[in-house]
Amino acid sequence: MKCFAVVVLVIVAGGAVHADQVQLTPMKDNTLYQDPDGLWSNGAGQHLFAGRTAQVQNSVRRALLAFDVAGAIPPGATINSVTLRLNMSMTISGPQEMTLHRVVSNWGEGASDAFGNEGSGAPAEAGDATWRHTFFDTQFWGGPGGDFVAAPSAMAVVDQFGPYTWGSTSGMVGDVQGWLDNPAANFGWVLIGNEAVSVTAKRFDSRENPVPENRPVLIVDYTPGEVVVTPESFTRVRGLPVSGVLSDLFLSDDLRVVTRPDVFRTSAVPPVQIEVRGQSPIQSPAELLIRVESHASVNNIFQRLMAFNYDTSQYEVLNSRTLPTTDIVTDVIVAANPGRFIEDGTGNMRVLLQYNALAFTIAPIWQARQDQVIWRVRN
Ligand SMILES: [Ca+2]
Ligand SMILES: [Ca+2]
Incomplete structure (x- = not known):
């Protein structure tokens, strides 16, 4: 919530x-x-x-x-x-x-x-x-x-x-x-x-x-209307599962996907990374909104919200922030060429969430928790 x-x-x-x-x-x-x-x-x-x-x-x-x-x-x-x-x-x-x-x-x-x-x-x-x-x-x-x-x-x-x-x-x-x-x-x-x-x-x-x-x-x-797209799948690219299933990402209901860093990883690469995939029924929208509701178990955890750009075949950073320890909503509204985040022909969309600790001394005890990850596609 x-x-x-x-x-x-x-x-x-x-x-x-x-x-x-x-x-x-x-x-x-x-x-x-x-x-x-x-x-x-x-x-x-x-x-x-x-x-x-x-x-x-x-x-x-x-x-x-x-x-x-x-x-x-x-x-x-x-x-x-x-x-x-x-x-x-x-x-x-x-x-x-x-x-x-x-x-x-x-x-x-x-x-x-x-x-x-x-x-x-x-x-x-x-x-x-x-x-x-x-x-x-x-x-x-x-x-x-x-x-x-x-x-x-x-x-x-x-x-x-x-x-x-x-x-x-x-x-x-x-x-x-x-x-x-x-x-x-x-x-x-x-x-x-x-x-x-x-x-x-x-x-x-x-x-x-x-x-x-x-x-x-x-x-x-x-x-013209708005279609809410819920995820079709998610993958923990890095990090270890604590709890949560796909449907936990659908609603803002305090049911969450929870992930923690692998204790043994010490590289500069964000140790928790969640990739979320969905499929848009509209391939050339006027506007795309990506909503992530999340928090971390401790302060000073940094969240980077990225969306896959199918024109450049690279992830594009859309928002970076430190997380509080209670849920916060991050809305990214893309009104300029939102179609770059939607794959031609399939409507596929991919969001990558990266998390790392700004104060390394607290790693790896923390958790990243997502209550909701959805898209809203508007014509
Ligand atoms: Ca006829
Ligand atoms: Ca939820």
Whole structure:
């Protein structure tokens, strides 16, 4: 616990909290054409459909859209608002309520590409979503017509040609936040029209539409977040273990990793050295904070806090201090090029803590004790 004092060393001042916006086109979109055999799709087509056509049978159409939220928004962000814009380009009906529902099964977009106005679809190709299939022709929805949350996330009334927007609603914000936090569960939305009566269908432009400004757009406003990274491992590079396990470093809870010098070492090299490793989910952060909460068993123990610089392949000294005999927090904030402390491709981070006695006469009886070693990575 913070029993003594808090020291903050600011290397370079960080920026204020700010909101960001991204505009995404779908990573995949497709139409479910009602058909008990699931033989029709339009994965590569220029359009999407929802509602009911004038056909006597199998007239229902449902449009699927998914966006790579986690690929565009950094982890830890808070979603503030979400708007979906679709361009409606053909219709046989007047104003219709059209609802967005979160899809709960994964689905595919194959090479099927319908002719003409695309209202009848094309023979499904491998990997296409159909009325029966999530991925034609080997994987299936739990029920025909797709698996989705019954309660809509948003509704809009769609009338004649032009752009229409859904949201922002709390439902859409919740969906996108969920997809950011758990990308494996991001299966997008299904757009459902008025299926209660015939002749309600609307045609929208898909991500394959040749006119870029007519393609679906998801506009997301978010506030960049902060991810706390706890250590994955620690190593006593020098010194002998007294007590402590990895998880003791996670929290400021007075559970500590305790190490003492080897009695027989007398060189000038710090006789206690702890290397702590972690992995950042963000590889190009705006700011990196390294927090070490520690103390020594006696006065006049010197702590050097170093982080491995992957650009120079050397440890860089970020803070040096003498330790009190009760816990003290050392925060190092790196706002200038923090990415040098994060390995490209892996996100690996390494901190080295070195300890030595300023008054040699008290060695080797002392101990170095770490209550917490964590990183905070900010976008
Ligand atoms: Ca498509
Ligand atoms: Ca602890």
